[in-house]
Amino acid sequence: MYFYKCLTKQLQDKKPFVVYRKPNASKMVGLFQKTFDLHQVRDFSEIGFVMAPFSQGQRFYIPLDQAAVLVDQAPVGEMSFEQNVLDYNDQHAKQAFESLVSNCIEAIDQGLFDKVVPSRKEIIKVNLQEDIQGLFQKLCISYPTAFCYVMYHPAIGMWAGATPESLLKINQGILQTMALAGTQLNHDREEVIWQAKEREEQAFVTDFIIKTLDPLTSNIKTSEPYTKRAAKVMHICTDITAELTQNNLEEIVTALHPTPAVCGMPKANAHEFLLKQEGYQRKYYSGYIGELNCDVVNQSLSNVDLYVNLRCMEVEEDRVNLYIGCGVTKDSDPQAEFIETVNKSSTMKKVLM
Numbered sequence: 324m325y326f327y328k329c330l331t332k333q334l335q336d337k338k339p340f341v342v343y344r345k346p347n348a349s350k351m352v353g354l355f356q357k358t359f360d361l362h363q364v365r366d367f368s369e370i371g372f373v374m375a376p377f378s379q380g381q382r383f384y385i386p387l388d389q390a391a392v393l394v395d396q397a398p399v400g401e402m403s404f405e406q407n408v409l410d411y412n413d414q415h416a417k418q419a420f421e422s423l424v425s426n427c428i429e430a431i432d433q434g435l436f437d438k439v440v441p442s443r444k445e446i447i448k449v450n451l452q453e454d455i456q457g458l459f460q461k462l463c464i465s466y467p468t469a470f471c472y473v474m475y476h477p478a479i480g481m482w483a484g485a486t487p488e489s490l491l492k493i494n495q496g497i498l499q500t501m502a503l504a505g506t507q508l509n510h511d512r513e514e515v516i517w518q519a520k521e522r523e524e525q526a527f528v529t530d531f532i533i534k535t536l537d538p539l540t541s542n543i544k545t546s547e548p549y550t551k552r553a554a555k556v557m558h559i560c561t562d563i564t565a566e567l568t569q570n571n572l573e574e575i576v577t578a579l580h581p582t583p584a585v586c587g588m589p590k591a592n593a594h595e596f597l598l599k600q601e602g603y604q605r606k607y608y609s610g611y612i613g614e615l616n617c618d619v620v621n622q623s624l625s626n627v628d629l630y631v632n633l634r635c636m637e638v639e640e641d642r643v644n645l646y647i648g649c650g651v652t653k654d655s656d657p658q659a660e661f662i663e664t665v666n667k668s669s670t671m672k673k674v675l676m
C-alpha cells in the first residue's frame with residue numbers, strides 16, 4: 324500500500340511524520356513532512372498536527388502545508404485479548420511507586436491538594452523500530468474506539484499510543500471535552516459498580532473543567548457520568564460541551580491542560596509536587612496530541628481535535644518506555660494503585676507481543 328511505502332521511506336530518511344486514526348473512524352491519515360525542520364506551536368493559530376509535552380519542552384507540530392497528506396482505509400481485523408501480560412513482577416518498581424503514592428497521600432492529608440496523579444515509566448527491551456507499520460496496525464486493530472497514532476521527529480523521537488481521552492474538540496463554535504477518571508478492570512459485564520472513591524475522583528475532574536471553562540465559554544452542558552471501556556480497563560466519563568464566546572484557543576488549551584485527570588487538583592500545587600517527587604521526566608506522556616485548526620479527512624480548516632497522550636510509549640532503538648499513571652485521593656491504597664498502573668500498561672504490552 325502506498326501509505327505504508329511513504330511511512331517506510333519517511334523512516335529511512337528520518338523525516339518527521341505522524342500516522343493516526345481517530346476513535347471509531349474508518350480512515351487513517353498520514354502527514355509526512357517534506358523537510359527536517361522542527362516547527363513549534365507559538366500562538367495556536369498554526370495549522371497541522373501538534374504534539375505537546377506534559378510540562379517543559381517543545382510544543383512541536385507538522386504543518387499541513389509542508390507535508391505530503393495521505394488518507395486511506397484504516398486497518399481492521401481481529402486480535403484476541405487472551406495472552407495478556409498482567410504478571411508484571413518488578414519488586415523494585417513496585418516499592419518505588421507505592422512509596423510515591425504514600426507520599427501523595429501524606430501531601431493530601433497535609434492539605435496540599437485533593438487529588439494528584441503520580442506516574443511511572445516501565446522499560447521493555449524490544450526492538451520495534453523495524454516494524455513501525457505493524458505497530459500502528461496492531462494499535463488500530465486492537466483499539467478501534469481509541470485515538471491511535473505513531474509520531475516521529477528526529478529531535479523528539481518516536482511516540483505511539485492508543486488513548487481513550489479527548490482533551491478538546493472544537494467544531495463550528497461548539498467545544499467538547501470530557502472528564503475521565505476512576506479505573507477498574509473491564510469485566511465486560513453490563514452492570515458496573517463504582518465505589519465512592521472513584522466517583523469522587525471523577526467528580527473533581529468534572530468540577531475543575533466546568534470552573535475552567537466558565538469564564539471562557541457560555542452554555543456549558545454536562546452528561547450524566549457513564550462507564551467508558553478502554554481495553555483491559557474502564558473509567559467513569561462525563562461529556563462536557565460549551566459554546567465558544569471568542570476566538571481564544573490558546574487560553575482554553577492552556578487552562579485545560581494538564582487536567583486533574585493527569586495532574587491533580589488544585590493544579591499548580593499538584594503540578595509542582597509531581598515535578599519534584601516523581602523523579603523522572605514525563606516528556607510527552609500526559610501531554611496532548613492531535614489536529615490543530617484542521618480536520619484532514621473532511622478537508623476543513625476550522626476544527627480542533629486534541630487528545631490526552633495516555634496509554635502511550637516512547638519507541639527507542641532497543642527498548643520501549645511505557646508511561647502510566649493513576650489518580651490518588653485521600654482514600655487511595657498504594658498497592659491497589661500500583662496494580663492499576665499494571666492493568667493500564669497492558670494496553671501497550673498487548674501490541675508489543
Ligand SMILES: C=C(O[C@@H]1C=C(C(=O)O)C=C[C@H]1O)C(=O)O
Pocket residue numbers: 440442488503504505506558584585633634646647648649650651667
Ligand atoms: C493517568 C492515566 O490515566 C488517567 C487517570 C485515570 C485514573 O486515575 O483512574 C483514568 C483515566 C485517565 O484520565 C494513565 O493512563 O496514565
